[in-house]
Amino acid sequence: MSVGLPRVGIVGVGTIAEALVTGMCAGGERRADFLLSPRNTEVAHRLAGRHRSIAIAADNQGVVDGSDIVFLAIRPQVARQVLSPLIFRAEQRIVSLVATFDVERLKPLVAPATTIARAVPLPPVADRLGALTLYPPLPEIAALLDGLGRLVLLDREADIDACLAVTALMGSYFGLLDSVSDWLSSRGLGDDRVRPYVGAIFNALGATAQARAADGFDRLAIEHSTPGGLNEQAWRELKSAGWTGLVRETLDLIHDRVRGQATLDDTLPSNRNQNGDRRG
Numbered sequence: 001m002s003v004g005l006p007r008v009g010i011v012g013v014g015t016i017a018e019a020l021v022t023g024m025c026a027g028g029e030r031r032a033d034f035l036l037s038p039r040n041t042e043v044a045h046r047l048a049g050r051h052r053s054i055a056i057a058a059d060n061q062g063v064v065d066g067s068d069i070v071f072l073a074i075r076p077q078v079a080r081q082v083l084s085p086l087i088f089r090a091e092q093r094i095v096s097l098v099a100t101f102d103v104e105r106l107k108p109l110v111a112p113a114t115t116i117a118r119a120v121p122l123p124p125v126a127d128r129l130g131a132l133t134l135y136p137p138l139p140e141i142a143a144l145l146d147g148l149g150r151l152v153l154l155d156r157e158a159d160i161d162a163c164l165a166v167t168a169l170m171g172s173y174f175g176l177l178d179s180v181s182d183w184l185s186s187r188g189l190g191d192d193r194v195r196p197y198v199g200a201i202f203n204a205l206g207a208t209a210q211a212r213a214a215d216g217f218d219r220l221a222i223e224h225s226t227p228g229g230l231n232e233q234a235w236r237e238l239k240s241a242g243w244t245g246l247v248r249e250t251l252d253l254i255h256d257r258v259r260g261q262a263t264l265d266d267t268l269p270s271n272r273n274q275n276g277d278r279r280g
Contacts, residue, residue, distance in 0.1 A: 005053075008032040008144065009067030011060050011082065012074035013040045016097060018047060019126035020071070023148040025051040026128055031144055035066045061086055069093045069141070070110075071119075076100045083109040095119050095141055099164060100258055102157060117141050118157070120164050125149050135160040150210075165255040169247075177202060246270070 010017050013036050024031050034054045036044045048054045057063045064070055064086050072094065074082050079098050088094070090112040096119070098106070103116050110116065117138050124130035125148040134142055137153035145151050154160050177198050184194045212220060225232040238244070249268055256262035 005030065006032045006140065006144070007035065007066060007068045009035045009037075009057070009063035009070045011037050011063050011070060011072050011086075013037055013043045013047070014073060015123060016121060017071070017073035018043050019123045020073070020097075020121045020148070021047055021051075021054065022126040023121075023128050024144060025053060026126075032069075035063050037063050064088055064092075067092070069095060069144070070113075071095045071097060072106075072110075073097045080109065086110075088113040090114070093117070093138070093140065097121070100260060102161075102259075105260075118160050119145065120160060120167060121145070121148065122167060122170070133160050133163045161258045162255060164258050165251050168251075168254045 010021065017036075021034060021036075025034075030053045032053065034047075034051075036047065036054060036056050037060050038044055038056050038058065039060075044056045048056055057066060060082065068091075070088070070092055072079070072083070074097075076098050079101055088110045092110075092113040092115070094106070094110045094113050094116045096103075096106055096116065099120075103118065106116055107114070115138070117134060117136060119132060119134045119141070121132040122130050125132055128148050130149040131152060132145060132149050133152045133154055134145060135154040135157055137155065142151065142153060152163070154163070181191070181194045181198050184198070185191060208220065209217065221235060225235050246268070249270075253262055253266060253268060257264070257266070
């Protein structure tokens, strides 16, 4: 253990936690000494084998006992079960990655610790790409996350809930690319050409969106839609079919779930049949 470095514990070592730790250790950088829970043995040992700043605790209580800052990277469904037996210390800082737990809901589970932050990193932070959010903007936590992508510091917990809802569109994004790829494949193009082609198009558009975000995406939509051209027609047809409205309605539903006002079983009215059942 290095003198002067924060001791950071990770309770729950899944996909997001692996990406987060990988990003913080990228390029041999040593931002902290990390102590991982042993539950996901394969991931924990893979990380420990790559980075000298990482150790594996005997159990979750060992992670808490050996850490100044504790990241909670567990699923909401098991959060209460995992956290209730653990004994925290008053001076510890807690960073929750638990999607649907606000600070008030976490307080009794980590007491007597009272310094609680919420962060939303995404898988690309492993390569220091994409975006991640932090509420509140605690300097010590921000220093750990800085440079892992575009770090957005938030002053209101409501803002992190809204940003969290938007992250639910990752699967939809790749689903869109899959639909485009399937259409091309049905025209006789092989997957070895189709997928790199589609990936390259959308990768370039993503780079444009990031570089010119200040211009406004509505302006970019106009610039990429020549009057009377193919792009203008495609965008017109998708909007007329209600595509943009469905995105907003879906985000409203996900946002309600993040805030505990909806569940996994809730769905949009348009996705129910006359009997009120979910469409297959």
